[in-house]
Amino acid sequence: MNAGGETVLVVGGGGREHALCWKLAQSPEVGTVLCAPGNAGTGTEPGVENVPVQDDDLPGLVALARDRKVDLVVIGPERPLVMGLTDELEKAGIAVFGPSKAAAELEGSKAYSKGLMKRAGVPTAAFETFTNAHAAADWISGRSEQALVVKADGLAAGKGVIVCDTRDEAMDAVRRVLADREFGEAGARAVVEEKLVGEEASVLAIVDGATIVPLPAAQDHKAAHDGDRGPNTGGMGAYSPARLVHERRMQQVVEQVLIPTVHRMQRDGRPFRGILYAGLMFTRRGPMVLEFNARFGDPEVQPLLMRMSSDLYPLLKAAAAGKLEDAAPPTWDDRAAVCVVMASEGYPGDYETGKTIRGLPEAADLPDTEVFHAGTKFGTPDADGREQVVTAGGRVLGVTALGEDVTDAKRRAYEAVRRIRWEGAWCRTDIADKGR
Structure with missing residues (x-):
């Protein structure tokens, strides 16, 4: 500095x-x-x-x-x-x-995003878009029994996606989104698409409208509970690198997803400048896009930045100026990084805030470990006048550690987790197991 x-x-x-x-x-x-x-x-x-x-x-x-x-x-x-x-x-x-x-609509509207993928030839699940629950239910009832995914069109804090294994579940989901407006105005439209089968990973890239600098792949854990069970969340942990996305697959993602998307947005008069985040499902048909985001993923960015050994600032500055091709490419630590999210009791449903967090200095003392705060704020000072940190959200901390491999990084991250406590604190215990 x-x-x-x-x-x-x-x-x-x-x-x-x-x-x-x-x-x-x-x-x-x-x-x-x-x-x-x-x-x-x-x-x-x-x-x-x-x-x-x-x-x-x-x-x-x-x-x-x-x-x-x-x-x-x-x-x-x-x-x-x-x-x-x-x-x-x-x-x-x-x-x-x-x-x-205009470019952020790639994340702000699932219907726009799916339409753009179709025009750009980007591989994604077959889909239909609806504004009326009855029309959506009629369409679903006319299909053979098939697993479907129902998505609120707008922003829903990572929670507007309902995975349905049966026709009845899908019809209930469109009612929740379009009729009951469970996700508010985000549910003014809904996208109903086929459920893809495979393993998920995320590829983020820095883009300046034309030049694309892909970052190493990461794998997020969206479901609330171990074994990818329970409701979707904003993300319960992540790790990088993701063994799933080897060099050949990364090349596929660049050629089949990132390049056509960036070029199509240019042609549409919506040049994309920022972080292009592709949420991917690796299927037997190859990589397919589940969703696009228009910003760094949370918690994917925590392990990514832990592994970045070069300076981030010149890259972001060059991208903002449309001069990314002139910037030195980023370099990366060969070690792995794992981020474990510690959450409030009740999340992703209702939860209480204001719980005093203890053990942060003890966790920070561990080597190659960072505790990134998510839902925290300063509380009333203690009897000795020291500032207290209290919970202020559902996802509270992203405990992140580097290790020689994913197994070592996981061990180090959970060692730090064990030093931190507050009333009702919890986390998944299997973050990064897929990467071992």
Whole structure:
């Protein structure tokens, strides 16, 4: 970090943003990292300053970037991207890493995303789009018994996907999405698609509208409980590298998914600049896209940044300027990294907040281990005047460790998990078992 270096604003307050702040603060080109609104982890991260502006306050964020003479804004969550924060910052002459509102529709609308894949020839599941529950139910009832997936069209915090093994389950799912509006306005439309069978992995790439820099593959764990059982969550853990995506498969993903998507968006007048995240199912027919996201994955970014041995900042700055081809490619630690998410009791359903977290310093003492905060805030100081960290969300911490291989990284991550405690804390116990 350079005392006279550039100022970066990271927008968001979750585990992804803590990891980004941690990595950007290490850059010799960066002097100050601001995080809006941040959390208790970013608030204690060396070189990082929390600023109390919410990530959906677009005018406030533009004013903050202008007032603090920010050199680059890095947008973490999907919501401000879909709301058009990139467009507002660019109007104010402020450099920003993140797609425009039009390009972020790739994540903001599953119907748009599936249509784009169809036009671009990107392999994905067969699908239909509906706005009416009765029409969707009629279509489902006219099909042979087949496993289907029902998706709310809009943003639903990673929870608007219902996997259905029977026709009755699918008809119930479209009722929940389109009639009952279980996911609010995100369910104004629904995509119903065939259920793909295979193993999942994520490939993220830094894109500047034309040039694509793929990052190593990671594997997320969406289901709440061990053995991939239970409801979908925002992600209960991740690891990298993913043995599933060997060199030949990565080449397939680049050629069949990333390149045609980026080129199609250019032709459609929606050039994509930011992180293109492909959620993939590796099937007997090859890699097929489950979904696209328009930002770093959380918790995939935690193990990815732990493994990145080069400077992240020049890459993001070059991509924002449309000059990614001039940037040095990233380099990577050969070791593996595993992130285990510790969550509040009740998540992904209702949960309580304000539980005091203990053991954070003891976990931080372990070598090659970082505890990235997601749902935390500062509580009332203790009797000795020391600041207390309390829970403030469902996913609370992303405990991340490097190891010689995936097995070693898992062991180290869970060793740190065992040092941390609060009332109702829980986690999956099988993160990264697929990678061993």
